[in-house]
Amino acid sequence: MTEATTTRTRVVPEKLTWKNYSGYAAGDAANNLAFSMASSFLLLYYTNVVAIEAAAIGTMFLVIRFWDAIADLFAGRMVDAKKPGRLGKFRPFILWFSLPLLLSSMAIFSAKTFFPDITPGQAIVYAYISYAVMGTLYSLVNIPYGSIAPAMTQVPTERAALASWRVWGSNITILMLSFVVAPQIKRFDGDPEGLQRSLTITTAIFVVVGMALYLYTIANVREQVQRDVAAPSMRESFGTLLHNKPLLWLCVGSLLFLTGLTAIGTLGPYYAIYVLKDPQYIAWNAVAQAAGTFLVASFIPTIVRRFGKRNGYIGLGLVGVVAGTGLAFAPPSTPVLAVVSFFLLGIGMGGVNTLMWALEADTVEYGEWKTGIRTEGTTYALFSFTRKMGQAIGGAAGAYTLGIVAFSSQLAAEGTPQAAETITGIQRAAGVVTAGFILLSLVVMFFYPLTDKVFKQVVSEITARRIQREAGEDRAAAAQG
Numbered sequence: 001m002t003e004a005t006t007t008r009t010r011v012v013p014e015k016l017t018w019k020n021y022s023g024y025a026a027g028d029a030a031n032n033l034a035f036s037m038a039s040s041f042l043l044l045y046y047t048n049v050v051a052i053e054a055a056a057i058g059t060m061f062l063v064i065r066f067w068d069a070i071a072d073l074f075a076g077r078m079v080d081a082k083k084p085g086r087l088g089k090f091r092p093f094i095l096w097f098s099l100p101l102l103l104s105s106m107a108i109f110s111a112k113t114f115f116p117d118i119t120p121g122q123a124i125v126y127a128y129i130s131y132a133v134m135g136t137l138y139s140l141v142n143i144p145y146g147s148i149a150p151a152m153t154q155v156p157t158e159r160a161a162l163a164s165w166r167v168w169g170s171n172i173t174i175l176m177l178s179f180v181v182a183p184q185i186k187r188f189d190g191d192p193e194g195l196q197r198s199l200t201i202t203t204a205i206f207v208v209v210g211m212a213l214y215l216y217t218i219a220n221v222r223e224q225v226q227r228d229v230a231a232p233s234m235r236e237s238f239g240t241l242l243h244n245k246p247l248l249w250l251c252v253g254s255l256l257f258l259t260g261l262t263a264i265g266t267l268g269p270y271y272a273i274y275v276l277k278d279p280q281y282i283a284w285n286a287v288a289q290a291a292g293t294f295l296v297a298s299f300i301p302t303i304v305r306r307f308g309k310r311n312g313y314i315g316l317g318l319v320g321v322v323a324g325t326g327l328a329f330a331p332p333s334t335p336v337l338a339v340v341s342f343f344l345l346g347i348g349m350g351g352v353n354t355l356m357w358a359l360e361a362d363t364v365e366y367g368e369w370k371t372g373i374r375t376e377g378t379t380y381a382l383f384s385f386t387r388k389m390g391q392a393i394g395g396a397a398g399a400y401t402l403g404i405v406a407f408s409s410q411l412a413a414e415g416t417p418q419a420a421e422t423i424t425g426i427q428r429a430a431g432v433v434t435a436g437f438i439l440l441s442l443v444v445m446f447f448y449p450l451t452d453k454v455f456k457q458v459v460s461e462i463t464a465r466r467i468q469r470e471a472g473e474d475r476a477a478a479a480q481g
Contacts (some may be wrong), residue, residue: 003357014224016158023220024152025160025169026146030098030213032173034105034205038131039262039391040174041181042108043399045199046270047409048185049192050111050123054337054407058399060127065392068135074141076381076423078364088223090151093144098214099207100139104134106203112193113200113406116441139384148359150364152224152276154459156452160304163357164297167350171290171297178286185269188281190415198392243370246450247379253444254356257317258390259348260324260437263307266398267430270407271327274418275427276335285342292346293354300354308452309362310445313355320348321435328431332423349438359448362455369458394437401429 027370045060046052075093081335082089107114108130111123118126147161179200272281298315326341360383368374405425407418450458 016153016162018337019220020152020222022167023162024149025165026213027043027094027169027217028166029169029173029219030102030210030217031138031142031145032170032177033210033213033357034101034134034140035172035205036174036265037105037177038108038134038202039265039395041269041274042131043266043395043402044185045109046123046127047402048412049196049199050118050120050127051192051409051413052120052123052127053409054125054399054402057127058396058403060124061395061399062392064128064135065129065388065395067132068139069388069392071136071139072143072268072381072384072388073378074381075139076147076375076378076384077146078140079381080375080378081145084223086423088151089147090144090148090223091218091221094141095218097137097140099211101134101137102207102210104130104137106207108134109203110196112196143384145217146357146360146384148223150222150361150379152221153224154365156304156358156362156455159358159361160309160355161303162356164237164300164362165176166357167293167297167354171293171350174287175290178283182269182272182279182286183281185241185273185282189279192413217446226390226427244363244367244379246366246448247360247382249448250356250359250363253313253382253448254383255386255390255393255439256441256444257349257352258387258439259319259354259394260434260441261353262391262394263398263437264324264327264345264430264434265370265399267401267426268280270402270426271338274423275332275430276333276338277332278335281335282312282479284339284416288339288343289350289429292343292348294346296347296351297354297435300351300358303351304355304358304452309355309359310448310451313352313445313448314442315360316348316355317445318353319344320438321442323348324431324433324435324438326431327434328428332427336368345434350447351439359450362450365455365458365462366450375386394433397433398429401433402426405429 028411043057046057047054079089079093082092085092087095108127111118111126111130115122115126149159149166151164153159154340183198184195184198184202186196209414268285269279269282272285273279300312303316323341323344326344327338330337330341332338360380360448363383364374364379367379407422407426408416
């Protein structure tokens with residue numbers, strides 16, 4: 001056996017194990033100790049603890065998440081330009097930036113701990129700076145984390161399983177956050193100082209838990225897919241995106257979907273506190289949504305095999321539309337209907353979000369097939385860029401909605417009830433905005449061109465090119481010998 005043959009044998013991908021899957025899940029569990037904590041509770045923190053009006057925070061979400069989206073593109077370029085080392089291309093970034101990320105997450109929820117006499121104007125400046133730092137660090141961790149999936153396997157069902165495990169990891173964290181934070185919100189209702197102390201301690205504990213999860217990820221995920229091309233230049237990295245039509249379709253669909261998903265995530269705590277009249281429903285709604293997500297995630301590989309990723313996306317998205325409609329019009333006097341709607345939301349939005357990660361991984365192969373250049377980092381970064389834009393628009397929409405329906409941060413901080421019209425407005429907006437943007441996303445994805453049949457052809461042709469190239473190299477080596 002020749003040395004060249006031996007080298008190629010070593011890079012044949014092995015079947016993924018539960019350690020690989022659980023390691024990948026742990027990474028997104030850790031990511032969401034920062035990301036979901038902010039997306040779910042930061043607006044509530046600033047309105048009910050720091051007493052900043054929601055519209056001001058809505059503008060902050062829009063500006064800083066736009067900055068985050070730009071940071072994603074540069075983080076993706078850094079990943080593509082890095083030469084693989086002992087930990088490969090991707091894991092070093094997770095190792096370097098995970099602790100700063102977790103510490104910055106603690107900082108954004110500690111404005112009045114670090115500065116007890118902070119004024120509203122100073123608090124807005126603090127919010128901008130601390131949230132921008134956290135967003136940048138999140139890009140430097142999440143882009144390499146997400147980019148490693150296409151390098152772990154090219155098997156469609158394994159990619160679907162990775163996406164499922166990722167969603168399980170993130171939703172376990174989201175569920176945990178609900179049960180940890182919701183009781184604090186209920187206990188310290190009308191006591192912003194007590195809630196501030198509690199949130200600072202909680203996020204400090206998350207620093208320790210998060211680092212343990214990140215280290216588990218680094219120890220158990222590994223790159224296996226063979227790279228036959230050199231690291232691309234910046235021009236090549238961004239140039240490939242223009243030729244990757246499936247990625248562009250997916251990005252537009254993702255932007256619309258994430259707008260709806262983030263809007264309900266932002267308004268969810270307000271829905272529980274003011275529409276259902278009990279902060280504990282933050283946890284129960286999260287349990288219902290997580291249960292739906294866990295249920296559908298278990299069937300994602302089966303859905304992919306039977307219906308394909310695009311058709312699964314559309315079918316599950318329609319479930320999300322039904323759920324959003326239920327949230328908008330369910331009688332608040334019957335909270336169980338809202339809980340059922342959140343369960344359906346978990347099935348619909350959780351299923352779509354799971355399939356998105358598998359679809360993104362497929363676009364990496366399409367880009368390589370189309371251009372001969374493999375750019376996991378930049379491809380994931382553009383995808384993440386559009387998701388961040390959706391999160392920016394959705395978060396801002398949720399915050400602006402509170403302003404439109406005349407939600408008062410001053411009344412919230414004092415524990416005084418909001419007006420009846422305000423509460424009705426929160427309910428309608430939470431459901432209609434969510435359902436509307438999901439529906440627009442489904443219209444876009446109806447035209448998505450990279451079906452599973454096309455993807456199989458793409459992978460087959462890439463493999464054939466590799467075999468042909470290796471055979472030519474072997475003949476050249478034999479001629480020289």
